[in-house]
Amino acid sequence: MGLLDLCMLAWLAxxxxxxxxxxxxxxxxxxxxxxxxxxxxxSLNGEAxxxxxxxxxxxxxxxxxxxxxxxxPLIREAVARGVFGVILVLPPDSPxxxxxxxxxxxEFALFExxxxxxxxxxxxxxxxxxxxxxxxRPNAGAFDLGRLWSGKLTQLTITAPAPQVIRQxxxxxxxxxxxxxxxxxxxxxxxxxxxxxxxxxxADLAYGADSNGSGIAAVLxxxxxFSRLYSGDKMHPRANLIxxxxxxxxxxxxxxxxxxxxxxxxxxxxxxLADSLFTICLESIGSKPELVAHVSKPPRPxxxxxxxxxxxxxxxxxxxxxxxxxxxxxxxxxxxxxxxxSKLPAFTLSSLANHNSRSRMSLFDQxxxxxxLEENVRRIAVAISAFVYQRPAEVTDEFFKGELAVSREHLQxxxxxxxxxxxSTQVLLEKSNDVxxxxxxxxxxxxxxxxxxxxxxxxxxxxxxxxxxDQTAATLQIxxxxxxxxxxxxxxxxxVYLAVVYVSVSEFGLVVRALSPRKAKKxx
Amino acid sequence: MTLIHFLxxxxxxxxPYVITYRLSGLSEHGxxxxxxxxxxxxxxxxxxxxxxxxxxxxDSVPYYGEALRHSMEVLDLVVLQTVMSxxxxxxxxxxxxxxxxxxxxxxxxxxxxPFWVGARGVEFSWRYLQMALDSxxxxxxxxxxxxxxAQWKSSERSTxxxxxxxxxxxxAALFDALPLDPWALLAVKACASAVIGLSALxxxxxxxxxxxxxxxx
Numbered sequence: 001m002g003l004l005d006l007c008m009l010a011w012l013a014x015x016x017x018x019x020x021x022x023x024x025x026x027x028x029x030x031x032x033x034x035x036x037x038x039x040x041x042x043s044l045n046g047e048a049x050x051x052x053x054x055x056x057x058x059x060x061x062x063x064x065x066x067x068x069x070x071x072x073p074l075i076r077e078a079v080a081r082g083v084f085g086v087i088l089v090l091p092p093d094s095p096x097x098x099x100x101x102x103x104x105x106x107e108f109a110l111f112e113x114x115x116x117x118x119x120x121x122x123x124x125x126x127x128x129x130x131x132x133x134x135x136x137r138p139n140a141g142a143f144d145l146g147r148l149w150s151g152k153l154t155q156l157t158i159t160a161p162a163p164q165v166i167r168q169x170x171x172x173x174x175x176x177x178x179x180x181x182x183x184x185x186x187x188x189x190x191x192x193x194x195x196x197x198x199x200x201x202x203a204d205l206a207y208g209a210d211s212n213g214s215g216i217a218a219v220l221x222x223x224x225x226f227s228r229l230y231s232g233d234k235m236h237p238r239a240n241l242i243x244x245x246x247x248x249x250x251x252x253x254x255x256x257x258x259x260x261x262x263x264x265x266x267x268x269x270x271x272x273l274a275d276s277l278f279t280i281c282l283e284s285i286g287s288k289p290e291l292v293a294h295v296s297k298p299p300r301p302x303x304x305x306x307x308x309x310x311x312x313x314x315x316x317x318x319x320x321x322x323x324x325x326x327x328x329x330x331x332x333x334x335x336x337x338x339x340x341x342s343k344l345p346a347f348t349l350s351s352l353a354n355h356n357s358r359s360r361m362s363l364f365d366q367x368x369x370x371x372x373l374e375e376n377v378r379r380i381a382v383a384i385s386a387f388v389y390q391r392p393a394e395v396t397d398e399f400f401k402g403e404l405a406v407s408r409e410h411l412q413x414x415x416x417x418x419x420x421x422x423x424s425t426q427v428l429l430e431k432s433n434d435v436x437x438x439x440x441x442x443x444x445x446x447x448x449x450x451x452x453x454x455x456x457x458x459x460x461x462x463x464x465x466x467x468x469x470d471q472t473a474a475t476l477q478i479x480x481x482x483x484x485x486x487x488x489x490x491x492x493x494x495x496v497y498l499a500v501v502y503v504s505v506s507e508f509g510l511v512v513r514a515l516s517p518r519k520a521k522k523x524x
Numbered sequence: 525m526t527l528i529h530f531l532x533x534x535x536x537x538x539x540p541y542v543i544t545y546r547l548s549g550l551s552e553h554g555x556x557x558x559x560x561x562x563x564x565x566x567x568x569x570x571x572x573x574x575x576x577x578x579x580x581x582x583d584s585v586p587y588y589g590e591a592l593r594h595s596m597e598v599l600d601l602v603v604l605q606t607v608m609s610x611x612x613x614x615x616x617x618x619x620x621x622x623x624x625x626x627x628x629x630x631x632x633x634x635x636x637x638p639f640w641v642g643a644r645g646v647e648f649s650w651r652y653l654q655m656a657l658d659s660x661x662x663x664x665x666x667x668x669x670x671x672x673x674a675q676w677k678s679s680e681r682s683t684x685x686x687x688x689x690x691x692x693x694x695x696a697a698l699f700d701a702l703p704l705d706p707w708a709l710l711a712v713k714a715c716a717s718a719v720i721g722l723s724a725l726x727x728x729x730x731x732x733x734x735x736x737x738x739x740x741x
Contacts, residue, residue: 019647152648479647487528490653494536501540501660505547515726 020127024158024476025202027119031467032251033330037111041118042163042471044085048135048154054078064156066135072106085118087156092124098287099364107201107362120158121202122476131478152480163471169429171247172436173255176443176452178226181236189276191242194219195249195335196439198423200363203472206424209368209415211360214286217414218377219243220442225381225404227446239388242273245439248457250361251425251466252331256338258457264342277304279346281335284360286368287351289375293320294348296340305345312383314393323355370412378406426468533639537656540663541628548620555621562607562625569603594697601693605673623670627663635659654706664717668724675731
């Protein structure tokens with residue numbers, strides 16, 4: 001008996017935490033331009049209710065609303081009923097491209113207001129679906145003794161330490177140059193820029209495949225192709241190419257801002273960016289084989305940018321979308337606006353026709369069409385080479401065939417790498433995060449005779465442009481519990497039982513007397 | 525599941541022990557230290573059993589380990605008997621002291637920690653309530669074993685006595701073999717303990733030539 005129990009004890013000690021644990025992703029929590037966005041709260045503990053149950057209750061205080069993704073517009077009502085927290089369940093993964101517009105609209109609706117309740121997002125899984133079914137209890141308000149005895153509640157718990165402000169965030173921007181043949185300062189310069197970070201409703205879900213994984217892949221592929229052209233003596237073009245992977249893109253393009261300001265103000269070799277003929281910003285070019293040029297100001301006919309557009313139009317129609325910079329607004333909608341504000345000619349090439357496209361800041365942006373990306377990168381490569389060699393695009397088109405062809409494998413490898421882990425700025429700032437250092441290594445491999453330079457953006461000490469908070473992920477514990485009322489019921493039953501035991505032990509003499517042999521009793 | 529549930533389980537399991545201690549005459553006779561002595565004997569006995577099993581159980585031979593494990597319960601009887609005869613307690617009190625301390629020590633060593641670790645956990649399970657009831661039943665079994673063992677020396681080792689002791693020794697194996705759900709098993713255990721307890725008492729009362737009992741007033 002003893003050993004058996006000891007074995008059981010050991011087993012119990014191991015199985016005590018036999019509750020379901022799922023990764024949960026805390027909703028974004030940051031301040032940008034002095035405005036707090038997302039959800040400040042971080043822990044929750046309470047009984048799970050679905051919306052259909054909650055809507056029938058007068059008060060949901062102390063409960064946790066378990067909502068489907070499509071029920072996001074109901075968050076306000078749920079919070080008005082006093083729920084302690086909200087768990088949002090993502091819709092099942094679907095391979096559609098572009099991502100479902102309704103899902104993304106709901107994600108945007110999350111940011112319509114700042115939430116004081118904690119909001120966590122969990123991925124769809126059989127465990128959470130099971131919890132959904134258990135949490136759905138019709139007429140939950142009514143008292144039912146039978147259900148009290150046999151039923152269980154689903155308890156959701158997330159215990160997380162309080163989020164702390166990430167102190168002194170340093171956002172690196174990587175830039176490197178392929179110098180042209182001749183005196184660098186006297187050669188024309190073209191810059192290719194893409195920001196490398198991503199944004200989503202939860203920092204740990206920001207995979208950003210199209211925005212801006214496709215841009216990163218394109219910059220690195222262009223760098224690879226042109227480094228081969230630049231390494232040959234005969235083919236060495238008389239133009240400089242600058243490649244930039246900028247940080248803080250989703251935080252109002254802070255990395256780009258810093259890079260541009262430094263280039264304009266300083267007089268060292270970095271300032272070559274300030275003399276560039278134009279800057280090509282790449283974002284979201286992986287969803288369809290189309291390119292749209294977004295500009296803040298239409299270029300004049302004799303302008304180099306106009307010349308470049310003409311070349312681009314040879315391989316396919318590139319419509320120009322003109323959107324003036326809204327100076328009343330602090331937020332920049334495209335990366336090229338950071339250049340345009342400093343009077344540097346720049347434009348953005350994107351497959352998206354509109355800057356309002358929701359997929360640019362969505363957790364559903366997880367896939368790209370690799371053949372579309374390949375085609376877009378090829379067109380950009382042809383146009384850039386036609387521009388720097390001053391040859392017709394039909395001629396340079398021949399360059400990028402055979403050995404110098406755009407490599408789908410390379411593009412795919414980069415996209416796979418950058419979408420293998422979240423890339424929101426909070427996550428990238430973690431010490432162990434290796435995304436930026438890996439990107440730097442990739443750039444260094446193709447930068448001839450030089451290495452990538454790093455320009456660091458640090459927010460202002462007194463009036464920071466943004467404030468980020470950590471604690472982006474936690475563990476959701478789903479456990480089955482009994483209501484407190486059940487404990488009280490159980491307690492009263494135990495009291496009755498113990499009273500019975502007391503009486504039977506105290507009156508045990510009756511049993512003894514009954515069992516005693518008659519003769520013996522006489523002696524007694 | 526919360527502290528309340530832990531307290532519920534604990535009171536369900538422990539209060540019968542307290543009731544037995546207060547009402548059976550143990551407290552009146554001031555047997556507390558004798559009980560502690562017997563309980564420490566239980567601990568030493570379990571340790572010895574574990575050491576023995578750890579040395580001799582071989583997994584490769586089917587049923588051998590199980591059989592050995594259950595047969596080791598005989599050691600309990602030997603130690604129990606020794607404690608009873610050398611414990612310095614006389615009369616009917618001695619089986620009460622040993623049986624009660626044996627059961628109480630088992631409760632303390634094998635139940636208290638699971639309650640503390642498990643019943644306080646978030647997840648609700650009936651298991652701890654079942655364990656609490658099981659330890660109540662264990663008290664009856666241990667008292668029956670002790671009361672029968674007390675007759676071992678004085679009587680002429682009759683067949684029913686030997687049979688009952690063997691049954692009690694191997695009861696864990698017997699209950700393990702029953703293909704029942706936990707609640708039914710508890711009911712069976714409760715019935716078995718009642719039957720064995722009452723018959724042990726009746727046997728003792730009939731066998732005891734002096735025919736008195738200073739314990740069961």
